Amino acid sequence: xxxxxxxxxxxxxxxxxxxxxxxxxxxxxxxxxxxxxxxxxxxxxxxxxxxxxxxxxxxxxxxxxxxxxxxxxxxxxxxxxxxxxxxxxxxxxxxxxxxxxxxxxxxxxxxxxxxxxxxxxxxxxxxxxxxxxxxxxxxxxxxxxxxxxxxxxxxxxxxxxxxxxxxxxxxxxxxxxxxxxxxxxxxxxxxxxxxxxxxxxxxxxxxxxxxxxxxxxxxxxxxxxxxxxxxxxxxxxxxxxxxxxxxxxxxxxxxxxxxxxxxxxxxxxxxxxxxxx
Numbered sequence: 668x669x670x671x672x673x674x675x676x677x678x679x680x681x682x683x684x685x686x687x688x689x690x691x692x693x694x695x696x697x698x699x700x701x702x703x704x705x706x707x708x709x710x711x712x713x714x715x716x717x718x719x720x721x722x723x724x725x726x727x728x729x730x731x732x733x734x735x736x737x738x739x740x741x742x743x744x745x746x747x748x749x750x751x752x753x754x755x756x757x758x759x760x761x762x763x764x765x766x767x768x769x770x771x772x773x774x775x776x777x778x779x780x781x782x783x784x785x786x787x788x789x790x791x792x793x794x795x796x797x798x799x800x801x802x803x804x805x806x807x808x809x810x811x812x813x814x815x816x817x818x819x820x821x822x823x824x825x826x827x828x829x830x831x832x833x834x835x836x837x838x839x840x841x842x843x844x845x846x847x848x849x850x851x852x853x854x855x856x857x858x859x860x861x862x863x864x865x866x867x868x869x870x871x872x873x874x875x876x877x878x879x880x881x882x883x884x885x886x887x888x889x890x891x892x893x894x895x896x897x898x899x900x901x902x903x904x905x906x907x908x909x910x911x912x913x914x915x916x917x918x919x920x921x922x923x924x925x926x927x928x929x930x931x932x933x934x935x936x937x938x939x940x941x942x943x944x
Contacts, residue, residue: 673697674787675707675720679730687726687753687783696784698724707742722790724751724783731758736765743770749790753783763809772796773805819883822868830864833857837873838880 676691676698678684684700691698701707701719708718723742727735731754742750743765752762752773762773772795774786786796795802826834829850836846843861847854861873870876 673791674722674724675699675701676724676726677701677703677705678726678728679703679735680728683726683728687724690780691724691784691787694781694784696787698787703738707745707748718745718748721747722749722751722787724753724787727752727754727758729755729758731755731761736761739765739771743768751786751790751796759805760808760812763805763807766797766802766806769795816883819879823880823883825867826864830860830867833860834864834876834880837861838877 674691674696676684676688677700678687681700681702684703688698688700699720701723705719707720707723725735725739725742739750739752742748748770750771752771754762754773754775756775759773759775762771765771766773772786772790774783774796789796823831832850833846836849837843841849843854843857847857850857861876865871865873865876868876868879870879
């Protein structure tokens with residue numbers, strides 16, 4: 668392998684990856700953190716692509732969004748690499764869309780460090796970490812989530828432009844009188860629109876209709892930005908800058924070192940409970 672350690676640990680937040688790698692090493696599992704934007708593969712002069720790690724632990728740290736999904740797909744596209752995603756119970760459902768691949772397994776972030784180490788051993792031995800029932804359950808849960816979202820969007824499409832605008836304004840927290848003033852109509856007209864749109868949506872109350880609006884417009888993946896992976900040719904220059912930055916932050920125990928200590932405190936207690944910062 669390109670670097671030492673049997674397993675690579677990566678996260679959109681480098682400090683989290685470093686903390687989990689340290690926790691794994693503390694229980695005897697060789698692990699090394701890898702910056703999120705570092706390419707997983709290296710290219711030899713002969714053009715041979717070699718994975719840096721054959722086993723990779725991905726700590727999402729609350730960022731179970733489309734950008735992270737796409738990043739993990741790139742890992743899965745590398746032959747012979749197995750990926751273990753550690754996420755929240757809610758986030759695990761979103762990974763159901765990728766669980767048709769036997770290269771991917773999912774654990775929740777309340778997993779004890781010792782259990783995470785055992786899971787890494789399973790990866791190393793070529794055995795599945797998830798049982799078939801759990802894999803099927805997550806895939807089914809994801810399919811149901813997509814279906815529910817599509818049904819909500821279809822219901823919203825039945826509303827007239829006026830009804831959609833009324834519901835949109837109510838969803839921003841405006842009162843009926845304020846919606847009327849915004850649209851230049853009476854409160855009675857607004858209430859009439861609300862009654863009609865509730866009937867179309869099957870919403871028992873105005874609050875329920877507003878909740879359905881928010882659900883229909885909720886993005887299935889949060890829009891948080893994460894660094895895009897760099898090409899192999901960019902790595903050496905970036906690595907030099909990263910080393911210099913790391914040295915300066917560690918001298919005198921700067922803010923970066925203090926933050927890393929806080930993350931390590933959460934992990935070293937024996938359980939990976941990584942909440943998003």
